[in-house]
Amino acid sequence: MPEETQDIEVVETRSPAGTERFGRSLADRLRRGDCVALVGDLGAGKTALVRGIAAGLGLDDRHMVSSPTFVLCQEYPARVVVYHLDLYRMSDPGPELEDLGLDEMLQEGVVLVEWADRAMDHLPRPLWQVSIAITGPRRRRFQIRRLTHSAPPAEARKESP
Numbered sequence: 001m002p003e004e005t006q007d008i009e010v011v012e013t014r015s016p017a018g019t020e021r022f023g024r025s026l027a028d029r030l031r032r033g034d035c036v037a038l039v040g041d042l043g044a045g046k047t048a049l050v051r052g053i054a055a056g057l058g059l060d061d062r063h064m065v066s067s068p069t070f071v072l073c074q075e076y077p078a079r080v081v082v083y084h085l086d087l088y089r090m091s092d093p094g095p096e097l098e099d100l101g102l103d104e105m106l107q108e109g110v111v112l113v114e115w116a117d118r119a120m121d122h123l124p125r126p127l128w129q130v131s132i133a134i135t136g137p138r139r140r141r142f143q144i145r146r147l148t149h150s151a152p153p154a155e156a157r158k159e160s161p
């Protein structure tokens, strides 16, 4: 299905604490049912951003947030439950996400996904996408987009059975 991309903003941070602050501000826009796809290399700051988002959603204990590389999914008790997924080790993300209960997670809370580029086709739309680039030893550039499926053009609709 064709996809529409709405570029929302670019933010640069200069420290892990700056990234957490940015995550807190991002949390203000998130509601139950929202999914955030985090895309960026090892050490880009995906987990640091999750720590900020979870704090912004009301999680008191920031130490609960770590890379869930061996767990696949962690759950944090914030004002709305936060599910933190890491697809790094998933070999076949489609069925694995279904087994983990992605649909149920979205009904219950907010879902934050590290290494989301491994499974973009299996994540819901609309989808927040945050791409992170390492721009210096302590600098990170975050690009935020909102992805939605666009309706097929009128001609295509007429031709389909």
Ligand SMILES: Nc1ncnc2c1ncn2[C@@H]1O[C@H](COP(=O)(O)OP(=O)(O)OP(=O)(O)O)[C@@H](O)[C@H]1O
Pocket: 013, 014, 015, 016, 017, 018, 019, 040, 041, 042, 043, 044, 045, 046, 047, 048, 049, 067, 114, 137, 138, 139, 140
């Ligand atoms: N501006 C910054 N924002 C976030 N992290 C930064 C920044 N500057 C330096 N860092 C460092 O980069 C690393 C980011 O680690 P983090 O675990 O958040 O990355 P990640 O993208 O989750 O990696 P992984 O793919 O291994 O899970 C930390 O060591 C942190 O101290």
Ligand SMILES: [Mg+2]
Pocket: 046, 047, 048, 066, 067, 068, 114
């Ligand atoms: Mg991580």
